[in-house]
Amino acid sequence: MSGDLIDQIIDKYVNEKGILIQLLLDIQHEFHWIPKEAIKRISERLKIPYSQIFRVASFYTALSLKPIGRHLIRVCVGTACYVRGGTRILDSVEKKLGIKSGETTSDGKFSLATVNCLGCCALGPVIEIDGQYFGKLNSANLEKTLSNYN
Numbered sequence: 001m002s003g004d005l006i007d008q009i010i011d012k013y014v015n016e017k018g019i020l021i022q023l024l025l026d027i028q029h030e031f032h033w034i035p036k037e038a039i040k041r042i043s044e045r046l047k048i049p050y051s052q053i054f055r056v057a058s059f060y061t062a063l064s065l066k067p068i069g070r071h072l073i074r075v076c077v078g079t080a081c082y083v084r085g086g087t088r089i090l091d092s093v094e095k096k097l098g099i100k101s102g103e104t105t106s107d108g109k110f111s112l113a114t115v116n117c118l119g120c121c122a123l124g125p126v127i128e129i130d131g132q133y134f135g136k137l138n139s140a141n142l143e144k145t146l147s148n149y150n
């Protein structure tokens with residue numbers, strides 16, 4: 001991780017007020033998570049208490065304090081998907097990737113999360129990968145879908 005890159009991002013906000021969330025979003029955009037090193041550096045350079053930055057970073061779901069994989073898989077476990085086998089899809093994804101919801105594979109390829117509705121219930125069971133939706137899933141087309149990501 002580049003401390004120089006963190007400093008370059010902080011440089012854009014040095015003389016501004018009320019910019020913490022935008023600054024953290026920029027860090028998140030660059031690294032795909034908020035490393036502790038970045039929080040420390042922001043705290044030192046902008047004289048904002050570390051605990052305050054940490055609290056903000058913990059509060060907003062758009063910000064992650066853990067590394068996120070290159071691909072984010074969200075499995076819907078909402079009612080409509082549940083009755084059509086959403087939890088079986090979740091089990092299959094967990095087994096295939098060797099991780100549970102909320103975790104990231106050790107190679108940094110996939111992060112897995114669950115969601116309560118993706119807004120396309122008629123297509124259930126549904127998963128979303130990097131913003132793209134895949135519906136009417138079963139174990140065969142799930143396998144094929146996941147194999148398209150590397």
Ligand code: FES
Nearest residue numbers: 076078081118121
């Ligand atoms: S419940 Fe799964 S998309 Fe709505």
